[in-house]
Amino acid sequence: MSVALQRSLWWLGAIAVAVLILLTRLQLSFDLSAFFPRQATLSHEILIEQVRNGPASRLLVIGVGAASPDDAAEAGRLLQATLVDDPAFVAVLNGEFDEQSADVPFPVSDYYLLMDDLDFAADALQSVLQDRLRDLAFGGGADLLALIARDPYLATINVLESLSPAELSGDPWIAQNGSAVLLAETAAASIDIDAQARAVEAISAGFAALPGSGGLTLDITGVGAFSVELQETIRAEATLRSVLASIALLAVLFLVFRNVRKLLLAALPLLTGFVAGLTVVAVLFDTVHGITLAFGFTLLGVAIDYPLHLFSHARRDSGLAAIRRIWPTMRLGAASTVAAYLALVFSNSTGLAQLGVFTAVGVIVASLATRTWLPWLLDDSAAAATDAAPASTPRLSFLVAPGVLLIAALAAWPRFDAGLWDDNLSSLSPVAPERLQSDHVLRSAAVTADLRYQLTLHAGSLEQLLRDSETLDAVLADAVDEGILGSWQSVTQVLPSARVQETRRARIPERDALAASIAAAIEGTPFRADAFNTFLDAADAAKAAPALTAADIEGSVLGSWLDAHLLQLDDRWVALTSLVGPDPGRLATHIANAGVAADLVDFQEASVALMRDYRGTALRTILVAALLIVAILWWVRGNLAQTAWVTLTVAASLTVTIAAVVFVHGSLTVIHMVALLLVLGLGLDYALFLSRSEPAGERAATDKGVMACAASTTIAFAILAASSIPVLRFLGLTVAAGSLISFAIAWGGSRLRLRRVS
Amino acid sequence: MARLPTSPRKSTRHGARALLALAAVFLGSPGWSADLATILASTAVEPPARIGFREERHNPMFKEPMVLAGRLEYLDSGTLRKVVEIPFEEDILVQANRVIVTRDGKTRKLSLNRSRALKTILGAIEAVLAGNQERLEESFLCDVAATDDGWSLHMTPLSKGVAKRLSGLQVTGNEQAVTSIRINLPNDEWHLMRIGDELPK
Structure with a gap:
């Protein structure tokens, strides 16, 4: 053999x-979060969780365009009716109230009397029943009658309203461009691309089935929709660019080696x-x-x-x-x-x-x-x-690298004013600006909870967290009264602490006492004596019911809502409170003055800080690696001057590459940083080969090899640099430029001077 | 199906039924005939118009009807107003496909679009206002009968969906005026509005 x-x-x-x-x-x-730092701050952990599973990430925004806003609204209404029963969606809203959805989901259906502070005193009950009389003077129908008979305080409605992901004006949402707007909250998280694709498909199919859909337009935006769109685009773009780069690489290699x-x-x-x-x-x-x-x-x-x-x-x-x-x-x-x-x-x-x-x-x-x-x-x-000629070491110039470095630094200096690093996550987003603009136009028509700010509370136990959240609820109610907050959604609106549940349970009168209060309250009204018997039954049931727990809600239709507002991170519980129309500065002061340990998290700032920390940690680690590399070079080559030359050449190549990239892209992202690692590897390779001792006859082979390496890498990555996808573009330009610059500096520093025979 | 119900309170509490009562305002002009076309030809009203009402609201929760009194106003084409004066004050304005309710100084705006039943009824009212028999018969089966003192128009919804929430309308009148409008809802619930300026409060 x-x-x-x-x-x-x-x-x-x-x-x-x-x-x-x-x-x-x-x-x-x-799961993108694998690339986030392990020891992040609480806000970072929450940010990551929100990116993965937050309510904002699960919202698809649907725009239906027609000849007129009225036609669009009608088409939107029909589409909503089609989608509302699809299990892919938790809720589909168009801004109007849904007269048909009088069904109250568990646990609200069973625990509504424990979800609000209700005053069962006779005079309060009398006032409540007078309000219901006025409701019945205006409206009617079996649903309303059943609701009032069971829940004269309308506590059910207060809870359900607090769960809505958007403020319902009663009118269909119409965007500035005349499109009707629907908000569809998907059951699946936005990172579940397959489920998001099915949701998008369901919307498209529902739209296609609308009467006259040929004359209508459909636009679907939101994190999930963009992910689905981009999955195809990125796959196609990445495949195309990879194939082109491979062909270019092969062509260069064939030209060199034939x-x-x-x-x-x-x-x-x-x-x-x-x-x-x-x-x-x-x-x-x-x-x-x-x-x-x-x-x-x-x-x-x-x-x-x-x-x-x-x-x-x-x-x-x-x-x-x-x-x-x-x-x-x-x-x-x-x-x-x-x-x-x-x-x-x-x-x-x-x-x-x-x-x-x-x-x-x-x-x-x-x-x-x-x-x-x-x-x-x-x-x-x-x-x-074998070449009998003696080996020689090229005369290495220590002027080329610093010279190029100086020129590049001078040329790029003005560009550094805005800062070297771009830590904004959105700069890596492959979503086209016009798509983001469409999303903004549609989303603006529906007043949704502010996506940028949330209040976070954390505690060692769930019960303590819920108690803190109840304190925060009171502070936020004041904030609403002061006009520095529109409204809010907190976990305790659905899951009160066990202590508060117990207090509320104790406040519900015994059946006889409550019946007597009702009898007194309906005196002089048209209500029948037995009109509120179902309320009496519900009060009895609420008094006897076991405490509502997170596990009860987790298994209900409100499970996803709870997930979005209550997190368990290792040994900590975290409550997230969504805010509608906050005045961030004044609200933060208001909360601090009230002595509540809630943090107003600015997710935009948190994402920037996350990237900054991430990059800082990676840079520190790479710095240590660089020192290690220098040590290896010195140890192996045993030549201080040669080690210094290689180090200087590679350092200059990286710096000039950074300058070039900043010149073109404006700033650096983490993607550039990863690409610079490859440039480091290439630069070392070129510098080591071009500075090695070898017989004169072999130098041509070395030159040819290094040139082939540099040319193939530069051309292949230049093809990626022309991509429309930011990640590919950043990677492509950095490596293409880095390869070329590394070669040029190493070549210049090793081949422009006469060689001496060793 | 995991679906968050939205706001049944707003829709049902301030729902369609009261608006039905506003129908009466259009029917202030007489024109007796047992023939629908003749009735419709004579029911058209030129805004602005105003007339008093007294309304009884019956439902299974009440041992006796709730009685409301006030005035109905037809302000402009498509703009109607019901002003309740007794037993409390409330202002309900129907305009541009919306209902604006003002109670104790607070205003709430509600869309009419959500309730198909309500939309059908308002369509019928507009048809009556315009004397448009064709439009009326698109949504209702109309039955006209002569009575001892005038005429009676029974309207039954053609849509099964609407019929689940609205059993029918009954408008009565005489040579001089429309005198009442009765809204029949399922489950033994009905509202009777008598129309005129000389009604007992």
Whole structure:
């Protein structure tokens, strides 16, 4: 058996084992929160939870356009009637009151007398019954009669109104563009793309079935709808760009090597690295995040350089001899790159740790595959002559890197005024501005709870939290009276504390006493003596009922509402209070003055802070990795000047790349940061190869290899840079520019001066 | 199905029924005939118009009817007003597809669109105002009968959905005027509004 076959069998066997492990272990996840810091602040945790499951994220906004606003309203009404019974939706509102929905859901149906502070005194009851008489002077019908007979205080209605995700004006919502607006709250979270797609499909099907739908327009916006739209767009765009980039990469490589066999072989280290990285991540982590795969494969791009160096050097020598000569340099580059990637393992995020493990293992295995497998697969027809010429080290210039750095800094300086980093999550959003504008136009027609501000309370126990929330409710009621808040939704409107439930239960009079109060109250009114017997029964039942618990609500139709307002984070309970029409500054002061420990969370600020913390942690970790890389270089090369040159060259390349990216994109995001890691790996590779000691005759092969690496990377990523998707665009430009700049600086610093013979 | 009910109070509490009573305002002009076309031809009213009313509201919760009195106003095409003076004060304005209720100085605006029954009834009232028999018969089965002192128009909703909430309307009149309008609801609930300026309060 030939060595080539032996090696191939060994490697293929290892790949097969890895694939087997993957088949049994690999579980993909798409939970974005894996990429957020683990030790976040409470507001960060809440923000993450809100992104995943918040009420705002579950709201689809539907716009129905017609020839006139009246026609649109009518079409919207019909569409609402179609969707309201679809289990995909918790609620579908159009701004009008729904006369048909008099059904009261559990637990409101059974616990309404414990959900409000009701005054059962005879005079209060008399006043309440007079109000109901006036209601009956205006309205009527079996539903109203049944409601009043059972709940003369209309406590049921007060609770149900507080649950509505929007203020119902009574008129259909009409947007500025004349479209009728519906708000559809989905049962599924916005991150459940499949469920969101089904909800969007249900809306589209309902719309298509409307009479005259051909003359109507439909627009669906909201987080879920955008996710569904983008899933297709991103998939198509990513596929197109990947295919184009691959074709460009292959074209460059073919131009350089003019050998199809080599093109195929060049993919081997990358693929083995990918399989190995994925396998290790699958073994070490419960699930592998989709982003780890996507970015990981990109970061592994540096591994394509390894076979290219080998092929260049193997042109004038056998593959085995070539790899022996270049391996020290390649190993050093790979080790340095691994150090940088491994830094991610110690960052404060599970997602980044996965990315670090994936890429570090991938680079190690790709370099090993290049060292131990590829040389035996190469056609060794090249002359096996070894170059007898003495090795020389290029004369390294210490002026090029600082010079370019200075010029770039001067050119980019004015752009840095606005700050280097863009920590706004929305800058990464692939949603087109016009779609966001459509969402704004439609959403503005319906007065929904403010999406930016929420009040948070936290406590060690649920009961304490609910008691605190009740205190906050009283403070907020004052705030409404003072005009600094429109209204609010708090968990205690549905789930009072056990203490308050008990107090309210104790306040409900015994049946005889209540009956006597009713008899006195209906004196002189048209009410029959037995008109409120069902109320007496309900009061008896409320007195005897066990305390309402979160678990009771969790299993009811109000479960999703509760989830949006009550969170359990490890050992803490958190209550979220939604605000409608808050004056944030005055409200915060009002709450602070009242001595309530509630935080007014500005989610926009929280998301910015989250990104800032995330980036800060990652940068600190990378800084440590950079020092480690310098130490490795010095230790391996043992040459201070060469180590200094490589360090300076790579540092200058990164800085100039940052300047270039800021010049084009305005600022840096976390995506740029991840891309800069790849630039670091590429820069190290180029600088190490261009500064290595080698015979003069071999230098051409080195130059050719590095040029092939730089050209292929730059062109492939330039294709990504032209994408309409921000993440791809940021990644593409950073790596394309970084590859080119790294090459230019390393080349300039190593090839512009005469070489000295060592 | 996990659905959050919205605001049944607002809709049912201030619902359609009272608006039905506003129908009476249009029927102030007489024109007796046992023939629907003749009646409709004579019921058209030119705004502004105003007339008194006395209304009895019967339902299973009441041992005796609640009695309301006040005035009805037809202010403009599509703009109607019911002013309750006894036993309390309340102002109900129907305008541009909305009901605006003013009670104890507080105003609430309600959309008419939600109730199909109410919309049907108001459509009928507009038809009566306009003397539009075709439009009336789109929604109601109309039965005209001569009575001892005038005529009686029975209107039964054609829609089964509407019929669940409205059993029928009965308008009576004589040579001089429409004298009453009775709204029959399911479950033994009915409202009788007598119309005229000389009614006992």
